[in-house]
Amino acid sequence: MKLAEAKEQFIQSWGVLGSQWGINRTMAQVHALLLVASTALSTDDIMEQLSISRGNANMNIRELMDWNLVYKTIVPGDRKEYFQAEKDIWKVATHIMQQRKKRELDPMIKVLNQLTDIEEEKKEPEVKAFTETIGNIKKFAGQADKTMDMMIKAEENWFWGNFLKLFK
Amino acid sequence: MKLAEAKEQFIQSWGVLGSQWGINRTMAQVHALLLVASTALSTDDIMEQLSISRGNANMNIRELMDWNLVYKTIVPGDRKEYFQAEKDIWKVATHIMQQRKKRELDPMIKVLNQLTDIEEEKKEPEVKAFTETIGNIKKFAGQADKTMDMMIKAEENWFWGNFLKLFK
DNA sequence: ATTTATTTTCAATAAGTTTTGAAAATTCAG
DNA sequence: CTGAATTTTCAAAACTTATTGAAAATAAAT
Numbered sequence: 118m119k120l121a122e123a124k125e126q127f128i129q130s131w132g133v134l135g136s137q138w139g140i141n142r143t144m145a146q147v148h149a150l151l152l153v154a155s156t157a158l159s160t161d162d163i164m165e166q167l168s169i170s171r172g173n174a175n176m177n178i179r180e181l182m183d184w185n186l187v188y189k190t191i192v193p194g195d196r197k198e199y200f201q202a203e204k205d206i207w208k209v210a211t212h213i214m215q216q217r218k219k220r221e222l223d224p225m226i227k228v229l230n231q232l233t234d235i236e237e238e239k240k241e242p243e244v245k246a247f248t249e250t251i252g253n254i255k256k257f258a259g260q261a262d263k264t265m266d267m268m269i270k271a272e273e274n275w276f277w278g279n280f281l282k283l284f285k
Numbered sequence: 286m287k288l289a290e291a292k293e294q295f296i297q298s299w300g301v302l303g304s305q306w307g308i309n310r311t312m313a314q315v316h317a318l319l320l321v322a323s324t325a326l327s328t329d330d331i332m333e334q335l336s337i338s339r340g341n342a343n344m345n346i347r348e349l350m351d352w353n354l355v356y357k358t359i360v361p362g363d364r365k366e367y368f369q370a371e372k373d374i375w376k377v378a379t380h381i382m383q384q385r386k387k388r389e390l391d392p393m394i395k396v397l398n399q400l401t402d403i404e405e406e407k408k409e410p411e412v413k414a415f416t417e418t419i420g421n422i423k424k425f426a427g428q429a430d431k432t433m434d435m436m437i438k439a440e441e442n443w444f445w446g447n448f449l450k451l452f453k
Numbered sequence: 454a455t456t457t458a459t460t461t462t463c464a465a466t467a468a469g470t471t472t473t474g475a476a477a478a479t480t481c482a483g
Numbered sequence: 484c485t486g487a488a489t490t491t492t493c494a495a496a497a498c499t500t501a502t503t504g505a506a507a508a509t510a511a512a513t
Contacts, residue, residue: 118399118400118402118403118404119403119404119405120403120404120405120411120412120415123400123403123415123419124415126396126399126400127396127397127400127415127419130392130393130396130397131393134389134390134393136307137307137388137389138306138307138389139304139305139306139307141470141471142471143471143472152418152422153414153415153418153419154414155410155411155413155414155415156410160489160490169472169473170472170473170474171473171474171490171491172472172473172474172475172491172492172493173471173472173473175490175491175492176471176472176491176492179491196480196481196482196488196489197488197489197490198489198490204417204418204421206418206421206422206424206425207425210425220305221302221305221306222302224298225298225299225302228294228295228298229295229298231286231294232286232291232294232295234286235286235287235288235291236286236287236288237287237288242323242324243288243323244288245323246321246322246323247288247291247292247295247321247323249372250320250321250372250374251291251295251321253372253374254320254374256374257374257375257378309500309501310501311501311502328459328460337502337503338502338503338504339460339461339503339504340461340462340463340502340503340504340505341501341502341503343460343461343462344461344462344501344502347461364457364458364459364510364511364512365458365459365460366459366460
C-alpha cells in the first residue's frame with residue numbers, strides 16, 4: 118500500500134472511531150493527521166490536507182491543545198504557528214481519560230451524590246429500587262474514578278508504574 | 286428531595302452522559318428509567334414517562350435489548366410486553382464494553398492491521414513516523430482489547446475474578 | 454376467520470451539530 | 484505607528500442524526 122493511501126485510511130478510521138465516542142469527527146481527523154506527520158504542520162497544511170475551512174481547522178486545533186493532545190511549536194523566522202501531536206500513546210490515552218473524567222464523569226458523580234436523601238418512606242419498593250441502583254452506580258463510579266486517577270498518575274506509583282509498562 | 290424529582294434528575298444526567306459518549310440520549314434515558322423502576326414497564330409507560338413517541342420508544346427499547354441491558358418480561362393475562370433493566374452494575378458495564386468493543390474497537394484494530402506494509406522506502410522520515418505511530422497504537426489497542434476480554438470473562442478467571450470483586 | 458390489541462417500520466420532518474467564510478481582532482516587522 | 488500577515492470569532496448555511504406518527508405487519512382472543 119502507498120503511504121498516502123494508508124494515511125488517508127487511518128485518518129478516516131480515526132475520525133469514525135472518534136465520532137462514535139462523542140468526539141467531533143474533524144477533531145479526530147486533525148489529531149490523526151498530526152499523529153502520523155513526521156513534522157509539525159501549519160493551519161494551512163491541515164486545511165489543505167483535510168479540505169476543511171480555516172475556521173474549522175482553527176477551532177479543532179485549539180480544542181486538541183485544550184486536551185493536551187497537540188502542542189504549538191515555533192519555527193524561527195516564520196510567523197505562522199506550527200502544531201505537533203503528542204506521540205506517546207500512553208500519554209495520549211491518559212490525557213483523553215483525564216479530560217473526559219473531568220468534563221463528564223465528575224459532573225455525573227456530583228449529581229449522583231445529590232440524589233441520596235429521598236423524602237418518601239424508605240420501605241416503599243419504588244424508593245428502595247431507586248436508592249439501591251443509585252448506590253450501586255455510585256460505588257462503581259467511585260472505583261472507576263479511583264482507577265483512572267491511578268492510571269493518570271501511574272508514573273508516580275511503583276505498582277501501577279510497573280503494571281502499566283505492559284501497555285506501553 | 287422527592288423521589289420523582291430525584292428520578293427525573295438521574296434520567297436527565299444519564300441521558301447527557303450517554304450522548305457525550307456517542308449513545309443516543311433517548312436510549313440512555315430509557316435505560317435510566319428502567320434502572321430505577323421497581324417493576325417492569327410497558328412501552329406505554331415509557332412513552333408517557335419520557336414524553337416520547339411510540340416509534341422512538343420501540344426503537345430504543347429494542348436497541349437496549351440488543352446491548353443486553355434490558356430484558357422482556359411477560360405479565361400473565363396481559364397482552365402488552367413489559368421491560369426491565371439488568372440491575373447488576375458490573376454486568377451493565379461489561380455488556381456495554383462487549384458491544385462497543387465488537388462494534389467499534391475491533392473494526393479499528395482490523396484497519397490498523399491492514400496498514401502495515403508501505404511501499405515507499407522505509408527509511409524516509411514520513412514512512413518512519415507513520416509506521417511507528419501505527420505500530421504503537423496497535424500495541425496499545427491490542428492490550429486494551431485483551432484487558433476488556435479479561436474483564437468480560439472475569440468470572441471465569443481466578444486472578445481477575447478476585448481483583449475485580451473490588452469493583453462490585 | 455374476523456376482530457382487536459399490540460408492535461414494527463419508515464418516509465417525512467424536526468432538532469441538533471458542524472462547517473464555512475468573511476469580518477474583526479491580534480500580532481509582528483519595519 | 485502603520486500595514487501586512489495571521490489568528491480568532493460567530494452568524495448563517497450545510498449536514499447529520501433523532502423523532503414522529505400513521506400505515507403495515509404481527510399476534511392473540513373470540
